[in-house]
Each structure stands twice: as C-alpha cells, then as structure tokens.
Amino acid sequence: MPMLKRAGLFLCAFAKRLYAILGEKRCRVCGAPCPPGDAIPLCPECAAGLTPVPYDFCPCCGQRVRKNDARRFFCRDCLLHPPPWQEIYFFGPYERILRELLVCFKFSGDLAAGQLVGMLLAQSMPESFYGSPHILVPIPLSKKRLRERGFNQALELARPVVRRFSFPLVPKALTRIRDTLPQSILDSRERRINVAGAFAADADAVAGKHVLLLDDVMTTGATMREAAATLLAGGAASIGVLLAARTLKNETGHAN
Ligand SMILES: [Zn+2]
Numbered sequence: 001m002p003m004l005k006r007a008g009l010f011l012c013a014f015a016k017r018l019y020a021i022l023g024e025k026r027c028r029v030c031g032a033p034c035p036p037g038d039a040i041p042l043c044p045e046c047a048a049g050l051t052p053v054p055y056d057f058c059p060c061c062g063q064r065v066r067k068n069d070a071r072r073f074f075c076r077d078c079l080l081h082p083p084p085w086q087e088i089y090f091f092g093p094y095e096r097i098l099r100e101l102l103v104c105f106k107f108s109g110d111l112a113a114g115q116l117v118g119m120l121l122a123q124s125m126p127e128s129f130y131g132s133p134h135i136l137v138p139i140p141l142s143k144k145r146l147r148e149r150g151f152n153q154a155l156e157l158a159r160p161v162v163r164r165f166s167f168p169l170v171p172k173a174l175t176r177i178r179d180t181l182p183q184s185i186l187d188s189r190e191r192r193i194n195v196a197g198a199f200a201a202d203a204d205a206v207a208g209k210h211v212l213l214l215d216d217v218m219t220t221g222a223t224m225r226e227a228a229a230t231l232l233a234g235g236a237a238s239i240g241v242l243l244a245a246r247t248l249k250n251e252t253g254h255a256n
C-alpha cells in the first residue's frame with residue numbers, strides 16, 4: 001500500500017475514534033457510558049440515586065420531619081422563628097450523589113456538574129415555583145470570593161432554570177456589600193452574625209416583586225434569612241426559596 005494512502009487511512013481511523021470518544025456521553029459521576037439521546041449525562045445507576053426530596057419535609061425550611069402528612073405542618077423551629085420567605089423547594093438532601101456533584105461543581109470548578117444539577121432542579125420544580133415568579137435572584141458572592149472562584153455557583157445553577165421557564169434573571173437585584181467568612185467553618189450563632197448586614201437590595205429591581213431566591217445549599221438558613229430580609233426591607237412583596245440541596249440536621253456541609 002502506498003505510504004500516502006496508509007497515512008490517510010490511519011488519519012481517517014483516528015478521526016473516527018476521536019469522534020466516537022467525543023460524541024459518546026459519559027456519566028458525570030462515575031464515567032460509565034450513558035444511554036444515547038439522554039439529555040442529562042448520568043448513567044442509570046447514578047440517576048437512580050438522584051431522586052427529588054425523598055422524605056417528608058417542613059414546607060417552610062425543608063428540614064426533615066417525622067409526620068406522614070408533614071407538608072401541612074411547620075416544624076418546631078419554624079413555628080418559633082418563622083423564616084421571611086413563604087415557600088421553599090429543593091431538589092434533594094445534601095448527600096450522596098447530589099453532594100458529590102455539588103462539591104465537584106463548587107470546589108473543583110466542574111461547570112458541567114453544576115449545569116446537570118441546575119437541569120435536575122429545573123425539571124423537578126413544582127408548579128407553584130414556576131407559576132408566578134416575578135424575578136429570579138441568585139445569592140451573590142462578594143467580589144473577592146467571585147475573583148477566587150471564578151464563577152458564582154448560584155448564578156450558574158440559575159441558568160438552566162431560566163432556560164426552561166424564561167424567568168427574568170436579575171442578579172443585580174441583590175449584592176454582597178462586604179466579604180464574609182465561609183459559613184461552613186462557623187456554628188449557627190456565628191453564621192447569623194457573619195452575614196448580618198452583608199447584602200444590599202436594588203429597590204428599583206425588587207419593589208413589589210415576588211423574588212425567587214436561589215442558592216446551591218442551605219444548612220442553617222442564616223444566609224438565606226439575611227438575604228430575604230434585605231430584599232423585603234428593599235420593597236420586595238414576597239420571597240420564595242429555591243435550592244439545589246438542603247443539609248439535613250446534625251450534618252455539617254459546605255453550605256452558605
Ligand atoms: Zn454513573
């Protein structure tokens with residue numbers, strides 16, 4: 001076989017192999033091949049571990065409660081200290097595969113993992129959350145944290161949600177006006193102090209609006225309470241909370 005033809009055949013085979021590798025979808029968590037045409041690159045085994053909210057939860061804070069008809073009752077904490085939002089939805093508890101995806105996303109900069117979680121969140125959202133939101137606002141990072149990380153995880157999670165529902169995404173409605181310590185290294189009292197006065201709302205953007213606040217993970221809810229209170233003080237009519245994950249009680253996590 002002439003040298004040129006052999007080289008051509010080799011290049012053709014190489015291109016085909018490259019195309020097969022690049023074109024083949026691989027599970028974001030374990031690397032197994034994914035079924036063709038599947039919109040979310042997740043193998044069936046890992047997908048089975050990602051079920052939305054698999055327990056009874058308080059409709060106010062998302063914390064696990066024991067009663068079977070829990071959706072009708074607030075937990076004790078929420079009865080004693082009602083949060084400033086009127087509804088909450090999250091994809092699942094901050095554990096196992098969901099936690100793995102969020103850690104890859106937030107701490108290793110795996111934006112595809114974040115996009116996947118955002119898509120799962122958007123696809124599982126109940127009608128009350130896409131029926132009448134006025135604006136969607138991701139919890140902002142400080143300028144310093146944004147520089148360090150290179151992206152705001154809440155804003156990245158919001159993108160698949162707005163692609164699906166066409167909500168107006170208004171990141172500038174809320175800004176972080178000072179840097180804070182990472183909440184994950186603090187106890188619940190310190191978390192409240194750490195975020196006190198950390199946000200400012202744009203009154204023009206939020207006045208009279210129902211604001212759907214989005215964050216990746218919620219643990220004690222201190223960041224979310226402060227952000228929601230700031231928006232209400234800035235003239236927002238009401239607040240809903242949308243999360244990728246909720247940390248269960250007695251767990252520590254990389255939460256805000
Ligand atoms: Zn997998």
Ligand SMILES: [Zn+2]
Nearest residue numbers: 058061075078
């Ligand atoms: Zn509660």
